[in-house]
Amino acid sequence: MKAFKDLDPLLHSQLRLAIVSLLLGVESAEFVFVKEQTGATAGNLSVQLDKLSKAEYISIEKSFQGKKPVTTCKITKTGIDAFERYVKVIKQYIGE
Amino acid sequence: MKAFKDLDPLLHSQLRLAIVSLLLGVESAEFVFVKEQTGATAGNLSVQLDKLSKAEYISIEKSFQGKKPVTTCKITKTGIDAFERYVKVIKQYIGE
DNA sequence: TAATTTGGTTTATAAAATAAACTACTTTAC
DNA sequence: GTAAAGTAGTTTATTTTATAAACCAAATTA
Numbered sequence: 001m002k003a004f005k006d007l008d009p010l011l012h013s014q015l016r017l018a019i020v021s022l023l024l025g026v027e028s029a030e031f032v033f034v035k036e037q038t039g040a041t042a043g044n045l046s047v048q049l050d051k052l053s054k055a056e057y058i059s060i061e062k063s064f065q066g067k068k069p070v071t072t073c074k075i076t077k078t079g080i081d082a083f084e085r086y087v088k089v090i091k092q093y094i095g096e
Numbered sequence: 097m098k099a100f101k102d103l104d105p106l107l108h109s110q111l112r113l114a115i116v117s118l119l120l121g122v123e124s125a126e127f128v129f130v131k132e133q134t135g136a137t138a139g140n141l142s143v144q145l146d147k148l149s150k151a152e153y154i155s156i157e158k159s160f161q162g163k164k165p166v167t168t169c170k171i172t173k174t175g176i177d178a179f180e181r182y183v184k185v186i187k188q189y190i191g192e
Numbered sequence: 193t194a195a196t197t198t199g200g201t202t203t204a205t206a207a208a209a210t211a212a213a214c215t216a217c218t219t220t221a222c
Numbered sequence: 223g224t225a226a227a228g229t230a231g232t233t234t235a236t237t238t239t240a241t242a243a244a245c246c247a248a249a250t251t252a
Contacts, residue, residue, distance in 0.1 A: 003135040004114035012110055013240075018100035021189040031199070039099040044241055046201060051239095067249065069199055087190045093117040094183045109208075127231070140210055142232055158231095163218065165230055 007093075010055055011086045015040050015048045020083055023058060023075040031071035049073060057082055103189075106151055107182045111136055111144050116179055119154060119171040127167035145169060153178055 011017055018038045023029060029037075035045050049071075052058045057079035061072045075083075107113055114134045119125060125133075131141050145167075148154045153175035157168045171179075 004110040005135060007110050007113070009110065009239090012108070014100040014103050014105065014108055015240080017103075017189055021191075024191075035199095039101060041242065042200060043202080043243075046199095047240080050201095069248090071200075090186060090190065093113055094186065095117075095120070105207095111209080128229090131230095137210070138231060139212080139233085143209080146232095165217085167231070 006089045008082055008086050008089075010051065010057065011082060013048070015044060016052055017086075019045075019048060019052065019073075020057065020075060020079060023073060024080070024083065028072050028074040031073070034073060052079070055082075102185045104178055104182050104185075106147065106153065107178060109144070111140060112148060113182075115141075115144060115148065115169075116153060116171060116175060119169060120176070120179065124168050124170040127169070130169060148175070 011020060015038060018040075019034060022034060022037055031042075031045065031049075034040075034049075035042060038045070040048075049058065049060060053060045055078070056076055059074050059076055061074075063070050063072065107116060111134060114136075115130060118130060118133055127138075127141065127145075130136075130145075131138060134141070136144075145154065145156060149156045151174075152172055155170050155172055157170075159166050159168065
C-alpha cells in the first residue's frame with residue numbers, strides 16, 4: 001500500500017524540502033543565504049520558515065550584526081527525525 | 097544551488113507521486129485498484145488522474161467489463177522520463 | 193536630501209487538495 | 223416491478239497551500 005498521506009506534508013513542499021535539506025548540511029544559516037541557495041523570494045521564504053519554525057522543525061533566532069537585522073535558522077532534532085522518516089517513505093516511491 | 101523549482105511540480109504532489117510510482121510497477125491499473133492502493137478518495141483521484149493525463153504522463157482508457165465501466169491507467173514514456181528526472185533531483189535533496 | 197539597497201513581514205492572489213454532491217447505471221430485497 | 227442500496231466514477235464547491243506582490247523600517251549611496 002502506497003498511501004499518499006505517508007509523506008509528511010510539511011516536508012513535502014518544494015521550498016520547505018529545499019530549506020530543510022540545506023540546513024541539514026550546515027551548522028546554521030542566515031536568511032539571505034537560504035534565499036540565495038534556494039532561489040526563493042523573500043516573502044515565500046519568510047512564510048515557509050515560519051511554518052517550519054512553528055512545527056519546531058527548525059529554530060529561528062533574530063539578532064543584529066552591527067546595524068543589520070540577521071535571521072539565523074538551524075535544524076532541530078525534531079526536524080532531523082521528520083526528515084529521516086520522509087526519506088524512508090520517498091525511497092519507497094522512487095524504488096531504492 | 098538547491099533551487100526549489102527544480103522539482104517538477106506535477107510530480108511533486110503527494111497523490112500524483114503515489115499514482116505514478118504505482119503505475120511504474122505494473123503494466124496498467126484500474127481506477128479502483130489505484131484508489132485502494134493510494135487510499136485516495138474517488139474525487140481527488142479523478143482530478144489528479146486527469147492532470148497527469150493532460151500532461152501525457154499517463155494514458156487513460158475507458159471501457160466496460162460486462163456492464164461496469166472500467167477506467168484503465170498506464171504510464172507513458174513522457175511520464176517515465178519525467179519521473180526519472182524527478183528522482184535525480186530528489187536524490188540530491190535526500191543526499192544519496 | 194532624495195533615491196536605492198538591505199532584510200525582512202504582511203497581505204493578496206493563484207493553485208492545489210479535499211470533500212460533498214451528483215450522474216448513470218446495476219444489483220439486491222421486498 | 224419498484225424501491226433501496228451499491229458501483230464507478232465526474233463535477234462543483236470549499237478549504238488549505240504556495241507564491242507573488244506590496245509594503246515597512248533602517249541604512250547606505252549619490
